[in-house]
Amino acid sequence: xxxxxxxxxxxEISFLLSDKRRNRKMKIDRRFRNALYMFLVFVIWTVLxxxxxxxxxxxxxxxxxxxxxxxxxxxALGTNAFWYSVSKILGYLAxxxxxxxxVIGLVQLIRRKSLAEVDGKILAAGVIYICVIIxxxxxxxLIINYRPVIMPDNTVPEASYPSTHAMLGCVSFxxxxxxxxxxxxxxxxxKAVSALCWVLxxxxxxxxxxxxxxxxxxxxxxxxxxxxFLMLYNAACRKIDYLEHKKxxx
Numbered sequence: 001x002x003x004x005x006x007x008x009x010x011x012e013i014s015f016l017l018s019d020k021r022r023n024r025k026m027k028i029d030r031r032f033r034n035a036l037y038m039f040l041v042f043v044i045w046t047v048l049x050x051x052x053x054x055x056x057x058x059x060x061x062x063x064x065x066x067x068x069x070x071x072x073x074x075x076a077l078g079t080n081a082f083w084y085s086v087s088k089i090l091g092y093l094a095x096x097x098x099x100x101x102x103v104i105g106l107v108q109l110i111r112r113k114s115l116a117e118v119d120g121k122i123l124a125a126g127v128i129y130i131c132v133i134i135x136x137x138x139x140x141x142l143i144i145n146y147r148p149v150i151m152p153d154n155t156v157p158e159a160s161y162p163s164t165h166a167m168l169g170c171v172s173f174x175x176x177x178x179x180x181x182x183x184x185x186x187x188x189x190x191k192a193v194s195a196l197c198w199v200l201x202x203x204x205x206x207x208x209x210x211x212x213x214x215x216x217x218x219x220x221x222x223x224x225x226x227x228x229f230l231m232l233y234n235a236a237c238r239k240i241d242y243l244e245h246k247k248x249x250x
Contacts, residue, residue, distance in 0.1 A: 027238075028235060028238045028239050028242055031231065031234060031235035031238060032232070032235045032239075034231055034235075035228055035231035035232040035235055038224065038227055038228040038231055039225075039228045041224055041228075042221065042224045042225045042228055045217075045220065045221055045224055046144060046161070046162075046221060048065070048066075049065040049066060049144055049145065049161060049217045049221065050065055050144055051065065052065055052066055053065060053066050053067050053068055053069075054067060055067035055068075055071075057070070057071045058145075058146050058147070058148060058157060059146070059147070059148070059149060059150050059157045060150075060156065060157060062145075062146040062157050064145055064146070064148075064215060065144075065145065065217060066215075066216075066217050069216060069217070070148075070215040070216050070217055073215075073216040074148045074212065074215060074216075077209070077210060077212050078212050079149055079211065079212030079213065080210055080211055080212055081211075083207045083208075083210040083211040083212075084207075084211035084212075084213060086203070086207040086211075087165060087169075087204060087207035087208045087211050090169055090200060090203060090204040090207060091165050091168060091169060091204070093200065094168050094169045094171075094172035094173060094200075094204065095168070095172070097172045097173065097175075097176050098129050098172050101122060101125050101126070101129075101175070101179070102126070102129075104119075104122055104183075105118050105119075105122045105123065105126060108122065120236075120237075120240035120243075120244070121179055121182065121236075121237050121240060122179075124233055124236040124237060124240065125175050125179060125233065127236075128171065128175065128229050128232065128233045129171075129172075129175075131229060132167060132168060132171050132229065135164070135167065135225065136164045136167075136168070139159060139161065139162060139164060140159050140164075141159075142159075143159050143161075144159075144160075144161035144162075144221075145159075145160045145161040145215055145217065145218060146158065146159065146160050147159075147160040147213055147214065147215075148160070148212065148213070148214070148215055149212065149213055151213065160213075160214055160215060160218045161215070161217065161218045161221055162218055162219075162221030162222040162224075162225055163208055163214045163218045163219050163221065163222035164222065165204070165208050165214075165222070166204055166205045166208045166214075166218075166219055166222030166223060166226065167222040167223075167225055167226050167229075169200070169201055169204030169205070169208075170201045170204065170205065170222070170223060170226030170227075170230070171226050171229045171230060173197040173198065173200045173201035173204065174197070174198070174201055174226065174229075174230040174233075175230070175233055176193070176194075176197040177193075177194040177195075177197035177198050177201070178194070178230075178233065178234060178237065179237075180193050180194065180197065181193060181194050205219060205222070205223060208222075
């Protein structure tokens with residue numbers, strides 16, 4: 001093979017590698033855009049819940065959007081103390097999982113003595129959890145819907161939209177499904193843990209719906225905003241992997 005042929009082959013390989021990196025970066029950017037689109041879906045859904053088919057079907061004549069569908073589903077399911085207890089237990093597990101990631105981040109910070117040395121995915125998870133807390137506080141003040149029932153120890157209906165319980169469960173268990181496998185020595189165990197986390201996320205949504213303390217639209221809103229947070233986290237993780245791979249190559 002001549003020198004010119006070798007040089008041409010090297011140039012072609014370099015071009016292909018560069019093109020591959022560019023395509024990977026474009027896919028990551030697309031993931032961030034898709035997360036933004038999901039957030040817009042949540043905003044649109046929230047507006048629809050606020051204005052479509054509103055009627056005073058809640059406790060103390062509180063007004064509820066999509067009243068026909070919400071009323072039909074709530075009347076069919078009623079309230080269920082068992083599923084309410086299940087949803088509370090799952091909520092505690094979701095909080096415990098968030099605390100587990102916080103402990104991992106704190107231990108890494110202490111050992112490595114720099115926030116920049118903490119695993120990027122742990123930091124990204126922390127940012128998402130903070131966003132979940134902000135959303136929780138925001139929708140406690142920004143009333144879209146009230147609960148279909150007055151909770152024990154309360155005399156007036158509480159804010160109900162979105163189901164922050166479903167949001168917390170989906171986000172926390174979803175992050176667990178995407179992240180915990182990276183800390184497992186056995187790939188089989190990692191896959192099993194990921195599958196379990198997804199099952200717990202689904203169970204949280206189902207249990208919260210069957211408990212009867214939320215309208216159907218509250219649950220849907222909680223799921224939509226959870227998908228947004230998880231898409232954002234997934235995009236961030238892909239970006240982190242890309243940057244770490246690029247740094248290792250340099």
